[in-house]
Amino acid sequence: MRQQPRGDSRGILDPRRLLRDVRFRRRLPAAALRPYVEHYWLIDWELAEPFEQRVLPHPAVNVVFQRGGDGRETAEVAGVGRELFRITLTGTGGVSGVQFRPGGFRPFWRRPVAGLTGGRRPLAAGVVAGRRPCAGTDDERCAALDDLLLAWGPRPDPSTVEAMALAEEIRVDRGVLRVDDLARRHGTTTRRLQRLFLDQVGVGPKWVIRRYRVQEAIEQAAGGPVDWAALAGDLGYADQAHLVREFTAAIGISPTAYARSLSRPASVR
Structure with a gap:
């Protein structure tokens, strides 16, 4: 614990x-x-x-x-x-x-x-x-x-335990890139995972995968210079352009623009 x-x-x-x-x-x-x-x-x-x-x-x-x-x-x-x-x-x-x-x-x-x-x-x-x-x-x-x-008075059940474990696996394991791969890893189907996540988490497993990967990219950008092409590969994107598109859609500015914004003095934000 x-x-x-x-x-x-x-x-x-x-x-x-x-x-x-x-x-x-x-x-x-x-x-x-x-x-x-x-x-x-x-x-x-x-x-x-x-x-x-x-x-x-x-x-x-x-x-x-x-x-x-x-x-x-x-x-x-x-x-x-x-x-x-x-x-x-x-x-x-x-x-x-x-x-x-x-x-x-x-x-x-x-x-x-x-x-x-x-x-x-x-x-x-x-x-x-x-x-x-x-x-x-x-x-x-x-x-x-x-x-x-x-x-x-929370009332847990096995489905809750399973959903929480799968979501945590997605969060910590960069190797989880596709829902069908996750389903095969656990001997189940993508349709069942979709139903499980909607019921227990509130969004589908594909959405969870993509959200965690964009969040990691944001955190990397806040930590210093980033090799975006290499990071895109690490996070499971087909190429840097896919990461840039998803990052920009999520927060409204590109990865490089976000990284630049963090270095500006507070008075000009």
Whole structure:
């Protein structure tokens, strides 16, 4: 079992600016929740000027609590986002979020997760039940999230376990490039994997493969100079042009333009 949350910046555009301009940290949930929850993410800000953050979402559901400058909290379930997510933070506020593992929200939701994909909906007041996950110290906020999720009473099944394992395999193994290859590796069919992922994860396995590969390309670009032709081959693209097209479609600018944007002074962003 993990003892620390993941430290990568996959999906976060311009992670250095995020860490500079707001307080961002990750925490692990209670041990009983770790089979389902990737991490909690906490953000607090006190800004003199608006701050825009862009994220290319993971193939995962998030539950998000936000505290505004007036102290009021809102709560919502965010399904897997297909498009680039943008949010502009102003003034003072905070967020406490739960990023589930791909497939990990199904035991809490208890119905096909594809119904949430691409959308956001308010979390029922009865689920929150007076808890305030954006109030107090980090430990208190995480304890409130633990309490809420444990009270929700997740109901796992073998399909959930299988979907989470397959999604994790896609994330960590660059050799997973095609759905039919993944199906053969596990002695099943592409159609069954499609049904399984839509029900448990919310998107199909091909989408998960491509999203993780684009996220890795973004992370590589943020880390320094990149040999794009070599990276395209490593990530399973037919050639550099295919990577460039998919990267550009995902975040709106080309890989080289994104890499250049990271080196500009903050005043000209």
